[in-house]
Amino acid sequence: MNNSAYPARHPVADRAQEEAIAPGHFYLVGGGIASLAAAAFLIRDADVPGCLITIFEALDKPGGSLDGAGSPQEGYVVRGGRMLESKYLCTYDLFDSIPTLDGRSSVTKEIFDWNETIRTSSKARLVRNGQRENAPPYGLAETHLLTLGRLSLEPEALLGDSRISDHFKPDFFETNFWIMWCTTFAFQPWHSAVEFRRYLLRFTHMTPGFNQLHGIMRTVYNQYDSMVRPLRKWLDERGVRFRANTRVIDLRYDESGALNRVAAIVCEQDNRRIEVPVGEADKVIVTLGSMTAGSSLGGTNRVAVPDHQDSSGAWALWKTIAAGRAEFGHPSVFADHVDESKWLSFTATLHDPTLFRLIRDLTGNVPGEGGLITFAQSNWLASIVLPHQPHFIGQPQDVEVFWGYGLFVDRPGNFVGKPMIECTGREIMIELLGHLHIHAEASRILDDAICIPCLMPFITSQFLRRKRGDRPKVVPEGWANLAFVGQFCELPNDVVFTIEYSVRSAQTAVYTLLGLNRPVPALYKGQHDPRVVYGAASALHSH
Template identity: 40%
Template sequence: MSTNNSEKHAYFVGGGLASLAGAVYLLEDGGFKGENIHIIEALPILGGSNDGAGSKEKGFICRGGRMLNEETYENFWDLSSRIPSLEVPNISVKDEILAFDHANPTNAQARLIDKDGNRLPVTDMQFDTKDRMKMVKLFFTDEDELDNVTIRDWFDDHFFTTNFWYMWQTTFAWQEWSSIFEFQRYMKRMLLEFSRINTLEGVTRTPYNQYESVILPIKKYLDKYNVDFSLRKTVTDLHFKDNDNITVSEVECVNAEGNTEIIAVNEDDLVFFTNGCITDNSNNGDYKTPARYLPGNPPSFALWRKIADKKPGRLGNPDPFFTKPDETKWYSFTPTFKGNKMLKLIEEYSGNKPGSGALMTFKDSSWRMSIVVAAQPHFKAQGDDTTILWGYGLYPDAIGDFVKKPMIDCTGEELLTELIHHLHFEQHEADIKESVINVIPCMMPYIDALFQPRAKADRPAVVPEGSTNLALISQFVEIPEDMVFTEEYSVRAARWAVYTLLGLDKKVAPVTEYWKRPDVLAKAIHTSYRS
């Protein structure tokens, strides 16, 4: 650990997982003082897209869920191994999560459900010869040849009718127009999961929602070192020194009272910018009110666009990601119930107790709707008499199969009605609705932005060429071989940024190349022919 950094300051723009991870690495590996680390967040709460909130009285809300993976989240497990559990004395967050997961293994028995309510057999991926050939070709294609190519461009119609597509699409939230570059990264990085995509046995779950299981323990850890958290403060610009390098000289902010503040940045200080947030402009509704679709002027995009224009070609290009919200939006919902009537019915129907089933996808749903029933309680404040589940739809503009209106226009009650009918629980509908505390819909205009087709150069380097004190840490930076939309990507970017800017003789945990292992490849080939 260097002692030369004890007087330096670090400024994090954004209060998500990447910033919190970066702060931990500055403390533990960089020799920074906690009071010299400043995390600036526009919202009144930390965590970015790792969220979870609510109460027993008003209902709970998760905008989304981030699945973990024991084998492939190398840097996430390094980070969480450094953070003490808030629940169990003398163990780390990593040990707490893995102990919970091993005690509650995932083995989905109702991964796909048809329009008649039948649980479908899904060991067969349903590939034809052309599908397999296209997959093999993609596996060996140089990713530099895949700029602006979509999944639909690459595969034929049949591919989009296979069990594999329905499961892979809904597990990771792909669209047909998503980037084939990202799809290829996922196929390689998650090849270990290919043979068990029908059961999702590779999914690692946290004991509670990610805010309480991941973000809060890190926040408490950073509090011990007096890390400075500035909430309700929006960074509106980064000013650079007037030269060919990228050297931040000032951070411009607007505080909660609407006043502009200028933070002077010394040459030895560091700035870390979360360039792009997938939950920008999200909006919640309730049981009687749809969430609103508010795509205009996402703040993280506006700031990224502003600084990218100052250093053309070196800070990436946000336009492919943040200018087509109709392609990047989806709608989620979190029902909260008094008692467990709905969850018991789902358990009897699916064969999975809460927490063991992962995703259930209604493959014929016009909304391409899926639900997850987590282990209960999913929130510490739930108590024994309250239960929740979570669901989402990938096609929010489509008309419902039972509620004849677009998902995007539906109230929480209407979303629950559609779900009840897909499960064919109509005879229990009155009892289920009688037990409802709330159903909170959430519209997220940019949740799939990171999968948009784009050129490889549109994502900036973690530490851009010529940067002396600025690093970019987000799902929109370029990290060779790794896959976006994961906790691992955020932590890896932050760790890489800290070690690089400080010139530390430390290694970021590399991507494990499971796709090169003969046993994993053999399993994948077998799976593609499995019936």
């Protein structure tokens, strides 16, 4: 293991200070990776007994957006997977303390070892006319390069709530650079220019190999099996209490002191309303919003019907507690523009090896090596990824699973002639086979495939245009025992839609709430390294 690749745990700088923390209960709202990470940091870094930590989750299992489920008979489902790379310092700091399910190593060591074994190196990042494009040129004009440079230097305050499209002419959005960028990260032209700028800076070091996906890292299995399950097991072993099927609908406050504090948590469980009192020494950590709220599944012969009810209650809770409280942010900025934040993913389960063989022959990559394949001529701007198999723990050897998604779900397909949002899993497979130019074997593949579409109305809501204050601080001003975590709190300079953002918010919340005298791992800033900047600039100009 290369210990320089990710940070080791920081030694306790002031143990006496930590031991002086008054005992109290910790209530975590939401069972996603942010809450799970917060619980782990409380135990590992603040010596909080697990039995004093309670996690409320509206669903029946933890993991939030890092999910994975299914069977060979009914089909597997992953709503999506988050990209990993070597500079996610908070994530690797956390998982360096979490053993894998088999106990052979830490999760962090397993990830780094695995990516030494199978390095992502795409030979077919784009496919056009059924032909692969190896290391596609970026196709950027001088005007595009100048605008990218200006955005990288311009302060966020000057960009305000502008769109990406406010800064580029239409031809920029036809370049290979944009097609690869927007499908790798799921950006749309109408998304926030500030978020686009943050991504440009955060991933400067990945620019030279971006057209072959160099530097992108994967877990051995899907992220639920490889990350959530080991973390949940570790928390269970330490006595953390999970209250599943419990929806938090409101918070009660005590505003009589110098600092406001949460005095009670209002829940719904089994159609009963419950108030959980929050004592003087207790603390509350709330995950705001949800990217995968309102997700709906279709089937091979069934369309994914839009779900207009958010059963998790994540958005409703944020709107309730933020009413009249500017320090809690403005949830409507992110929740009330579904037409700008929705897209559709799909997971295919195959018992016949034909499709994997044909894609392997087309791309020149074995599953797990190539990463995202985008069909550049697709009206849906559809992409697929063939992960290393098995993708699920317990997946049979004769079963293969792959995942894909489309960004423009309201446009008619090139082959099925219907909007993606109106397609069954079978119709999505027909469209995919059309772009792959697979004809003779199409019937055999279609008859075998189980394809489950998943419609997600809020999946890129965190990219929507915003201004300062729309996302609250991790620890809001004027509050003694409350912190916010997840994708919708503000962490200066870091990028949303990543596991790292959720974990960093959790680490920041725990250390700040408890006044721990230890630093959160510093944000990697490759844009301040002249060698990194030179490499990125050279790559953009040479392509």
